Amino acid sequence: MEVKKVLSDLKRRFPNEPEYHQAVEEVLMTIEEEYNKHPEFDKYNLIERLCIPDRVFTFRVTWVDDKGQVQTNMGYRIQHNNAIGPYKGGIRFHSSVNLSILKFLAFEQTFKNSLTTLPMGGGKGGSDFSPRGKSDMEVMRFCQAFVTELWRHIGPQTDVPAGDIGVGGREVGYMYGMYKKMALENTGTFTGKGIEFGGSLVRPEATGYGNVYFLLEMLKTKGIDIKDKVVAVSGSGNVAQYTVKKLISLGAKVITMSDSNGYIYDPDGIDEEKLAFIFNLKNVQRGRIREYAEKYGCKYVEGARPWNEKCDIAMPSATQNEIDGDDARALLANGCFAVSEGANMPSTPDAIAEFLNAKILYAPGKAANAGGVSVSGLEMTQNSIKLSWSREEVDAKLQSIMKDIHSQCTLYGKQEDGYINYVKGANVAGFMKVAKAMMAQGIL
Numbered sequence: 001m002e003v004k005k006v007l008s009d010l011k012r013r014f015p016n017e018p019e020y021h022q023a024v025e026e027v028l029m030t031i032e033e034e035y036n037k038h039p040e041f042d043k044y045n046l047i048e049r050l051c052i053p054d055r056v057f058t059f060r061v062t063w064v065d066d067k068g069q070v071q072t073n074m075g076y077r078i079q080h081n082n083a084i085g086p087y088k089g090g091i092r093f094h095s096s097v098n099l100s101i102l103k104f105l106a107f108e109q110t111f112k113n114s115l116t117t118l119p120m121g122g123g124k125g126g127s128d129f130s131p132r133g134k135s136d137m138e139v140m141r142f143c144q145a146f147v148t149e150l151w152r153h154i155g156p157q158t159d160v161p162a163g164d165i166g167v168g169g170r171e172v173g174y175m176y177g178m179y180k181k182m183a184l185e186n187t188g189t190f191t192g193k194g195i196e197f198g199g200s201l202v203r204p205e206a207t208g209y210g211n212v213y214f215l216l217e218m219l220k221t222k223g224i225d226i227k228d229k230v231v232a233v234s235g236s237g238n239v240a241q242y243t244v245k246k247l248i249s250l251g252a253k254v255i256t257m258s259d260s261n262g263y264i265y266d267p268d269g270i271d272e273e274k275l276a277f278i279f280n281l282k283n284v285q286r287g288r289i290r291e292y293a294e295k296y297g298c299k300y301v302e303g304a305r306p307w308n309e310k311c312d313i314a315m316p317s318a319t320q321n322e323i324d325g326d327d328a329r330a331l332l333a334n335g336c337f338a339v340s341e342g343a344n345m346p347s348t349p350d351a352i353a354e355f356l357n358a359k360i361l362y363a364p365g366k367a368a369n370a371g372g373v374s375v376s377g378l379e380m381t382q383n384s385i386k387l388s389w390s391r392e393e394v395d396a397k398l399q400s401i402m403k404d405i406h407s408q409c410t411l412y413g414k415q416e417d418g419y420i421n422y423v424k425g426a427n428v429a430g431f432m433k434v435a436k437a438m439m440a441q442g443i444l
């Protein structure tokens, strides 16, 4: 494989898809050496078959808003790769959603799911619909209209969606309800469902908790204790909330959270009580993070990201490309020694290069945020055997999966000088499993 040629071919065939190109380039650069040790891969043109999704569904979603006006949005589902199990991955509802973003997410998901040790292929879907500012009824009508198209392409053994940005328990509930009505089956084709109808305990917490468990594994390699470490978190949605919750319980001090309008800086640290305010603000009131600063009298910075604040550890948990090269340099200059990604691809290539050059502990999203989809996999298992596991059982399995992912990263990412390149480790480990599965199943 010649990475440059593969990339230029992809760019020519799929122009105007910058996020997809970015994600593919990052993976190919790091797996090139391992890939080229296996001449049989090229013979089977594994690389193109791995980079180009198996299929992509695009559809119009039509719904009626509270004023009686007819609205249209675009809907998508990318079925990227099912070599190791059914297509699996979240649904994103955000105004920025387009094919490029969903293709990058589905590509990343394929390697992430491979790392989880569970039998899941990679997929992703979504819409440019934004739930923000919409009434419950509008969200419900949209979800129902979306699934009226999507349902025929998904199923418990084919493709199992879940949540992502803009899609939480409420949206999954509405989508699953409509799915069941159309498909006339009750086998758990979505994950992240409510606990009363087949959801798994710890699924809401899983991405945030899993990221902290991964961070603990990284810190262990250096003998560093999390207690009293100052942590900058971005985002204030599902992943950020449970990241902060776990950090507080371990005695770390979280000083920032954010949303798409700006960030708050609380030098005293966000404690349990303040976090409860954020849970209510974001999940019930659906308000803005600015209101936290108003309530607790701390700093709020409009239109900015938190990376200029001094911290030991950064846990980006909002969206892609939210840490650029300048942000990375600011973090490093302030003494940040660990970055663990809750979001998917939050660091730009420039930022990643800075972290790796500085040899700090740096965990890419596909390893660090894999706890969410892992517990989704455990939800699928519980649905299959028609049993529910206890909170302790699921949490113990999540911890053991995150440790396993850390070991896989170490296996392929440890350099001669002892530095663990988690980017390389995660990409090569994730790739090798998918590659072997694809080779064994013939040319498809």
Ligand code: NDP
Residues within 6 Å of the ligand: 094, 096, 163, 164, 165, 166, 167, 168, 207, 235, 236, 237, 238, 239, 240, 258, 259, 260, 261, 317, 318, 319, 320, 342, 343, 344, 369, 370, 372, 373
């Ligand atoms: P939520 O919708 O619950 O929260 C998203 C948060 O990020 C909100 O605070 C939101 O602010 C902010 N945000 C979203 N888009 C932007 C943007 N363009 N610029 C700045 N801020 C933005 O989503 P999740 O917490 O579920 O997802 C966060 C990240 O974690 C995403 O990258 C997602 O792909 C990733 N992830 C999620 C998993 C899951 O299980 N949910 C699993 C693995 C990864 P606002 O309220 O203003 O929109």
Ligand code: 2IT
Residues within 6 Å of the ligand: 088, 089, 090, 091, 109, 112, 160, 161, 162, 163, 164, 165, 191, 344, 369, 370, 372, 373, 374, 376
């Ligand atoms: O990016 C992700 O891993 C998710 N949004 C979760 C996917 C899932 O199927 O639980």
